[in-house]
Amino acid sequence: MGKISGIAYLTSRWIRRQPLWLVQDAFMIVGFALIMFVWGGITGLKNVFVAWFISGAWGMGINLVAQSIGWDKQHRVMDMFIAAPVKPWHYVFGYFLPGLIFVAVDLMFMLPLIAYLNAWNILLASLVAVAPLLITGTLLGLVIVMRIKKATNISAITNPLQMILVILPPVFYPAQLIPLNIRYFVLLIPTAAGAELARQLAGLSTWHNLWYPVAVLVAWVIIGILASAKMVKWGLE
Numbered sequence: 001m002g003k004i005s006g007i008a009y010l011t012s013r014w015i016r017r018q019p020l021w022l023v024q025d026a027f028m029i030v031g032f033a034l035i036m037f038v039w040g041g042i043t044g045l046k047n048v049f050v051a052w053f054i055s056g057a058w059g060m061g062i063n064l065v066a067q068s069i070g071w072d073k074q075h076r077v078m079d080m081f082i083a084a085p086v087k088p089w090h091y092v093f094g095y096f097l098p099g100l101i102f103v104a105v106d107l108m109f110m111l112p113l114i115a116y117l118n119a120w121n122i123l124l125a126s127l128v129a130v131a132p133l134l135i136t137g138t139l140l141g142l143v144i145v146m147r148i149k150k151a152t153n154i155s156a157i158t159n160p161l162q163m164i165l166v167i168l169p170p171v172f173y174p175a176q177l178i179p180l181n182i183r184y185f186v187l188l189i190p191t192a193a194g195a196e197l198a199r200q201l202a203g204l205s206t207w208h209n210l211w212y213p214v215a216v217l218v219a220w221v222i223i224g225i226l227a228s229a230k231m232v233k234w235g236l237e
Contacts, residue, residue, distance in 0.1 A: 051172040053126035061137020070145030125201035129194040132217040139224030
């Protein structure tokens with residue numbers, strides 16, 4: 001635990017130096033909440049709770065953690081950690097823990113609305129769906145950034161992967177709006193499966209097929225573990 005906390009301390013300096021990232025995150029929460037409320041009333045607002053937790057988990061894995069490690073690799077900072085007596089999972093967790101401050105900021109703004117709407121079931125359902133997405137996003141992100149040769153390509157790849165897989169699939173809107181014969185294919189996308197799982201657990205979905213998104217998320221976690229174990233190398237391995 002000491003190794004993880006040490007890495008977390010070193011990788012969390014941006015919180016003090018660039019706090020405006022957190023301010024930006026807060027404004028995005030408020031903005032999306034207002035848009036969804038105007039568009040869909042209370043139902044729209046409840047759906048944005050699910051969407052924000054799902055998109056936050058995916059972004060934290062595929063973008064924040066993976067992109068930071070990718071920059072470490074390009075700038076040779078990773079070599080310092082490889083030379084130290086730490087294992088790869090110490091290193092990844094060391095980046096993961098400071099990223100949780102975004103979750104704390106999200107909760108700070110969402111909890112009053114969740115309490116007002118008595119939407120605690122949505123919060124719990126979203127947290128259940130968030131866990132496999134964090135694992136999948138982080139592992140797949142690592143597979144991608146560890147293979148990037150040019151530093152300028154890191155953001156150019158991870159940023160679109162974050163946004164496209166949140167905006168286009170049914171994350172901010174329910175999957176039941178998509179025809180059933182297409183829905184099964186769309187829900188193969190991890191973010192879509194996570195959002196549908198959360199909505200079904202919270203009672204926001206009219207489509208009752210809980211095990212399909214569960215199976216999809218489990219499959220993506222397995223793919224992420226196998227791919228990262230095969231492609232991510234540590235030191236001279």
